[in-house]
Amino acid sequence: xxxxxxxxxxxxxxxxxxxxxxxxxxxxxxxxxxxxxxxxxxxxxxxxxxxxxxxxxxxxxxxxxxxxxxxxxxxxxxxxxxxxxxxxxxxxxxxxxxxxxxxxxxxxxxxxxxxxxxxxxxxxxxxxxxxxxxxxxxxxxxxxxxxxxxxxxxxxxxxxxxxxxxxxxxxxxxxxxxxxxxxxxxxxxxxxxxxxxxxxxxxxxxxxxxxxxxxxxxxxxxxxxxxxxxxxxxxxxxxxxxxxxxxxxxxxxxxxxxxxxxxxxxxxxxxxxxxxxxxxxxxxxxxxxxxxxxxxxxxxxxxxxxxxxxxxxxxxxxxxxxxxxxxxxxxxxxxxxxxxxxxxxxxxxxxxxxxxxxxxxxxxxxxxxxxxxxxxxxxxxxxxxxxxxxxxxxxxxxxxxxxxxxxxxxxxxxxxxxxxxxxxxxxxxxxxxxxxxxxxxxxxxxxxxxxxxxxxxxxxxxxxxxxxxxxxxxxxxxxxxxxxxxxxxxxxxxxxxxxxxxxxxxxxxxxxxxxxxxxxxxxxxxxxxxxxxxxxxxxxxxxxxxxxxxxxxxxxxxxxxxxxxxxxxxxxxxxxxxxxxxxxxxxxxxxxxxxxxxxxxxxxxxxxxxxxxxxxxxxxxxxxxxxxxxxxxxxx
Numbered sequence: 001x002x003x004x005x006x007x008x009x010x011x012x013x014x015x016x017x018x019x020x021x022x023x024x025x026x027x028x029x030x031x032x033x034x035x036x037x038x039x040x041x042x043x044x045x046x047x048x049x050x051x052x053x054x055x056x057x058x059x060x061x062x063x064x065x066x067x068x069x070x071x072x073x074x075x076x077x078x079x080x081x082x083x084x085x086x087x088x089x090x091x092x093x094x095x096x097x098x099x100x101x102x103x104x105x106x107x108x109x110x111x112x113x114x115x116x117x118x119x120x121x122x123x124x125x126x127x128x129x130x131x132x133x134x135x136x137x138x139x140x141x142x143x144x145x146x147x148x149x150x151x152x153x154x155x156x157x158x159x160x161x162x163x164x165x166x167x168x169x170x171x172x173x174x175x176x177x178x179x180x181x182x183x184x185x186x187x188x189x190x191x192x193x194x195x196x197x198x199x200x201x202x203x204x205x206x207x208x209x210x211x212x213x214x215x216x217x218x219x220x221x222x223x224x225x226x227x228x229x230x231x232x233x234x235x236x237x238x239x240x241x242x243x244x245x246x247x248x249x250x251x252x253x254x255x256x257x258x259x260x261x262x263x264x265x266x267x268x269x270x271x272x273x274x275x276x277x278x279x280x281x282x283x284x285x286x287x288x289x290x291x292x293x294x295x296x297x298x299x300x301x302x303x304x305x306x307x308x309x310x311x312x313x314x315x316x317x318x319x320x321x322x323x324x325x326x327x328x329x330x331x332x333x334x335x336x337x338x339x340x341x342x343x344x345x346x347x348x349x350x351x352x353x354x355x356x357x358x359x360x361x362x363x364x365x366x367x368x369x370x371x372x373x374x375x376x377x378x379x380x381x382x383x384x385x386x387x388x389x390x391x392x393x394x395x396x397x398x399x400x401x402x403x404x405x406x407x408x409x410x411x412x413x414x415x416x417x418x419x420x421x422x423x424x425x426x427x428x429x430x431x432x433x434x435x436x437x438x439x440x441x442x443x444x445x446x447x448x449x450x451x452x453x454x455x456x457x458x459x460x461x462x463x464x465x466x467x468x469x470x471x472x473x474x475x476x477x478x479x480x481x482x483x484x485x486x487x488x489x490x491x492x493x494x495x496x497x498x499x500x501x502x503x504x505x506x507x508x509x510x511x512x513x514x515x516x517x518x519x520x521x522x523x524x525x526x527x528x529x530x531x532x533x534x535x536x537x538x539x540x541x542x543x544x545x546x547x548x549x550x551x552x553x554x555x556x557x558x559x560x561x562x563x564x565x566x567x568x569x570x571x572x573x574x575x576x577x578x579x580x581x582x583x584x585x586x587x588x589x590x591x592x593x594x595x596x597x598x599x600x601x602x603x604x605x606x607x608x609x610x611x612x613x614x615x616x617x618x619x620x621x622x623x624x625x626x627x628x629x630x631x632x633x634x635x636x
Contacts, residue, residue: 006330009303010296014052014310016286017213017246019159021095021310023052024303025324028217028249028290028312029099029162031057031069033352034362040085041364046317047092050324053310054094055249056085058101058164061149062142064117065102065170073100073149082156090157097215098153099162100146100200104170105131105179106255118173119180119187119196124255139186139196142170147203150214160213160246163200167261168254171197172219175236176254178226190232194239201243215247216240217288220275223257230275234282241283249288249312250276259540262315263292265340266422266544270298277307288312294319294338296327318344319357321364333435337428343623346538357429359389359627367630372397376461376609378636379404381450381599384412386614386625386632387466388433393633394464395440402458403442406449410434412468413615414622419491420512421519452602462609462636465600466629469593469615474504478565482583487513487590498585499523502570504562506533510590511545517588518552525584526554527572529561536621562587593619609636 004011014021027046034042043054059073059082060066072078082098089096105118105128117138118131134142150161165171173179174196180187186195197216204214218236222228228236237248252272253260263271272291280287290312293299299311316323320336327335336357344353344361352362360367376399380391383405395401409415411430418426437444455463471486485495487509499522503514506528514524526533526549533556534542549556557574564571569583593615600612611632614625 004328007296007300007327010300010311011328014286017160018211019095019213021052022093023050023324024310025051025296025299025317026053026249026288026290026310026312027051027055027317028288028314029055029057029164030314031348031353032362033069033348036081036085038352038362038364040088042362043085044088044092045364046321047089047094049317049321050328051094051317052324054089054096055162056096056098056158058099059149059153061100061102061145064114065104065107067103067108070101071098073098073152074145076152079152079156082153082158086157095159096157097160097162098158099164099217100149100153101164102142102146102170104168104173105129106168118170119182122179122181124168124179133182136184136186143196143199143203146200147207150204150212151207154208154212160215161204161208162215162217162247162249163197165197165216165218166249166251167219168222168256171200171216172222172228172254175218175232176222176228177232178222178224178228190235190239194236197236197240198243201240201245205244210244213246214244215249216245217249217251219252219254220250220272220279221252222254223252223260224254227254227256230278233275234279237279237283241285245285247286247288248279248283249290250279250308251290259544262342262345262540263340264342264541264544265425267292267340269294270302273302273307280306280308286310290314292340294340295332296323296335297332315340315344318355318361336432339426339428341426342538342540343621346540354623354627356623356626359623359630367634369393369396370634372399372636375399376636377459378402378462378464379450379455379458379460380464380466382412382466382468382614382616383407383410383444383446384466384468384614384625385414385429385622386616386629387412387464388430388437389626389629390464390466390611390613390632391442392433392436392440393630394636395437395442397633397636399636401440401442402445402460403437404445404448404450406447408447410444410446413488416488416491416509417622420516450599452599452606455603455606460607463603463607463611464632464636465597465603465610465612465616466614467596467599467616469619470596471589472592472594474562474589474591476562476564478567481567482565482570482587483585484565484587484589487588490588491516495586497522497588500584501525501586501588502527502584503588503590505590505592506530506556506558507536507590507592508534511537511549513588513590514549514554515545515552518549518554524552524554525557527557527560527562529559531559533558595619611635
């Protein structure tokens, strides 16, 4: 019996088919690119944390549609490895499913002689490959491949399978009138566009047994011109239910609207819930809602309003695998919230996903908290992301920790990251650490700069220098003729600019500063000496920000370098040619940072156990600084 009074619906069991879930919390499928052992640790940690259902990331049904992190469910050799993972998750207390996937026209085909396949020969974007239209015999063969993949997954012990019919992949392409313009029985009206999925469902039931549950993840909306919209999604969902579907999961977006697949912080919490609600009103099978649901109280509200039957919380469970247990105990302040910074998804371009908020993601065993063999007196200097995490982990391990920061508020440069429009939720990271340090008994002393003499007076066993960085300045002819300031001062509100502003530097800080100023009604021009801007940003975040800057009318000049300022204007070199531009009211520098590590140098001969981390060692991304803080806390 569910005795949770604060969240009675979230922790109520749910039964569909022969499956019974202990609660309504779902970890939806998403690629991680983790190795097999790390992946097992990752999912087992979440299962132990109390999640009801773990949906494993896509398994390829066809070798022609394989991609690196997918499970090769087109071959029996996949069964033993998958079974090992499934058994471990079951032992930890969660129900397990796996997604069946074919990339369709969105598949990254490396062989130049091989075109991707799709319902119709329509490329997903102007620059992508035109796919080859599937013949009816090929469609029939793929239906059988989906079913055979389901049987392999069943042999590995999964409780059910999910057809990936969302995000513009093959099944999704059949649903969409934009990508499916066939005039045979697999296109046209709703029954035609749903037929491919209907026949997959029926074939799986034939081969795996009619009582083997089948789910489908589909879009409530594609968010592209001519794509699938909610009314059609509702009708397709009804058709799939009639074919024997047991569960449906609602998402949104395709590659042409990629940021809506994994919503950024500028999207409202629960942004796709209205789509799930629309589908739920049309069907009688359980519906999963997902999309920026990072708080169990929001999840309870969604269930209470009858908008969905289950809630997908992938990123929320990445940031805090213990979220279900904490929520069940009413420990909401203890939850380490996802801030939707999209570091996780953008990291997939280079390798395994990473998490800014949870540095132990993917390294659960390596960064597990183990009590120190000897309690030490630890001094952490600097209350930015790296210092906060080092202090938290060191305190968890039993050390006596004191943290100093020369500013009146914790957060360091992360406060600047939270300053641009729509990023205020980033401050949750600082709020969490502040609460944790207080709970763990860490002594926090603000508004006081640490000197070598103070360190000698404190006599710590170990010192962590996390003093951050300072912005780089430019030494240019005539710089005194203009009102010149650095981007950090602008973002923290110390500088009020005039109407026209030149931002020098088109990296992350420069572009975010341009957004900050443009929203305040300033006329902003950004110059960058490289050919591209935002090269230090993740792909989806860069795409969104550049689109927003374009909407605000921000001018971006690439391959442009500031050379001189005069009383009447500025001189730049643009594409190798000198140009003279009119004067701007303000010039804002965003040209990088340099370590602030004078104290670290002075302490080398004073402290035996000394760590220099984060930007104090070298400017770096927050995800790297926080992970270094965790590693240091584990090492002391």
